Amino acid sequence: MKIAAIDVGTNSTRLMVAQISPSGKVQPELRDLKTTRLGQGIQGGLLIQAAIDRTLAVIAEFALRAERAGAQKIVVAATSAVRDADNREEFANRVHSATGLDLAILSGSMEARLSFQGVTNALGDIGNALVIDIGGGSTEFIWQSAGETRFVSTNVGAVRATESGCGNDKIREIIDDTLRAVQLDDPGEVIGVGGTITTLAAMAQLMRHYLPEKIHGFRLTLDKVDELYRLLNNMTIEERKRLPGLQPQRADIIPYGTCILSTILHGLARDSLLVSEADILEGLIWEAAFNAD
Numbered sequence: 001m002k003i004a005a006i007d008v009g010t011n012s013t014r015l016m017v018a019q020i021s022p023s024g025k026v027q028p029e030l031r032d033l034k035t036t037r038l039g040q041g042i043q044g045g046l047l048i049q050a051a052i053d054r055t056l057a058v059i060a061e062f063a064l065r066a067e068r069a070g071a072q073k074i075v076v077a078a079t080s081a082v083r084d085a086d087n088r089e090e091f092a093n094r095v096h097s098a099t100g101l102d103l104a105i106l107s108g109s110m111e112a113r114l115s116f117q118g119v120t121n122a123l124g125d126i127g128n129a130l131v132i133d134i135g136g137g138s139t140e141f142i143w144q145s146a147g148e149t150r151f152v153s154t155n156v157g158a159v160r161a162t163e164s165g166c167g168n169d170k171i172r173e174i175i176d177d178t179l180r181a182v183q184l185d186d187p188g189e190v191i192g193v194g195g196t197i198t199t200l201a202a203m204a205q206l207m208r209h210y211l212p213e214k215i216h217g218f219r220l221t222l223d224k225v226d227e228l229y230r231l232l233n234n235m236t237i238e239e240r241k242r243l244p245g246l247q248p249q250r251a252d253i254i255p256y257g258t259c260i261l262s263t264i265l266h267g268l269a270r271d272s273l274l275v276s277e278a279d280i281l282e283g284l285i286w287e288a289a290f291n292a293d
Contacts, residue, residue: 002029004066004074005284006059008103010039010081010136010159011253012195013055013071014091015062016281017069019276020289026121026282027218031212034058035249039081039137039159045083061223075288077104079157079158080137095201102232108153112140115193116284121286122216122278123191130187130268133279134158134196134260136253141178142185150185152178157256158196164258171263179267190270192220193279195250196257201275202245203228216277224267224272 002016017030028267036055060074067075076095082088083105092103106114115133120126134142136159141152156166156174166174201212201218225266232240232255240251 001073001289002069002071003288004062004069004071004072005281005286005288006062006066006076007281007284008038008055008059008082009080010042010079010138010157011035011037011250012136013038013058013062014281015066015118016285017066017071017283018285020086020285024121024286024290026118026278026285028212028282030065032062033067034163035247037159039163039225041080041163042137042160043163045086047081047087047091052091052094056094059095060098063101072136073288074101075104075284076101077106077107077280077284078112080108080135080155080160081224083107084137084155108138108140109151111138111280112142112151113149113151115140115280116142116151116283116288117286118278118280118284119191119193119276121282122276123266126189126191128185128187129189129191129291130182131191131196131276132194132261132264132273134192134194134257136160136195139175139260141182143185145181150181152181154178156260157257158253158260161256161260168263171260172267175264175267183269190265190268190273191276192261192273193276194271196254197260197273197275198277199246199250199254200225200228200258200261203243203271204245206244212277215275218275219272221272222262222270225258225262225265229255229262232258
């Protein structure tokens with residue numbers, strides 16, 4: 001079965017078309033990403049019309065490409081920016097009008113669960129690992145506690161932090177309760193997903209061209225995260241745009257995303273994390289294949 005998923009994030013809109021293998025593995029055939037910055041002005045409580053218009057255009061384009069690629073089912077899901085917006089229903093209605101598709105507005109816990117599903121689909125049984133997903137509007141934490149999986153979504157992400165100007169102390173304040181809960185359960189491996197983390201993995205490897213196979217499974221150290229954070233903070237946006245591994249469209253928000261990751265690793269006293277290329281897109285496709293209504 002071939003399924004497509006469109007992830008409507010705070011910073012970017014992404015497409016994946018994948019086959020589901022007989023064993024239940026998600027096997028990507030087509031990927032694309034466009035920076036739509038739907039969360040522009042996220043602190044104001046409303047999705048602004050310019051951001052809505054450019055995001056809708058990309059969703060419609062991706063839906064058409066998925067159909068042409070032979071997708072038998074297309075799912076569209078939105079995360080932090082849309083769920084926090086007062087005009088989310090208007091946005092959902094416009095998605096349906098433009099594409100005929102129903103937009104799923106994910107709760108924070110559902111977003112976290114689907115990210116976890118994407119990671120486990122790619123890596124297999126990850127045991128008592130902690131999965132961290134730094135997005136544009138929120139950061140999700142997923143780990144095992146007393147034999148059950150906990151899903152926590154916190155309202156800090158690379159776009160949200162950039163627009164509000166919150167630094168290390170404010171970020172730590174927002175995530176501190178979650179970090180304490182994680183520490184009590186003392187998980188094993190830390191696995192990171194999301195655009196901030198995969199970008200930092202690409203920057204650490206000085207990638208001129210993004211290679212998913214070199215991102216997936218890469219070990220990103222805290223020393224390298226802090227080194228990149230210092231470098232980014234001492235550069236203008238235009239200087240950052242020329243750095244290997246950094247998409248120019250992410251140059252304004254990457255320092256804050258890096259600060260979030262650094263704060264998490266310092267708070268947990270961890271010196272590295274394992275990077276996963278697989279994330280919520282794989283989770284959405286797996287969910288569509290095996291938990292359809």
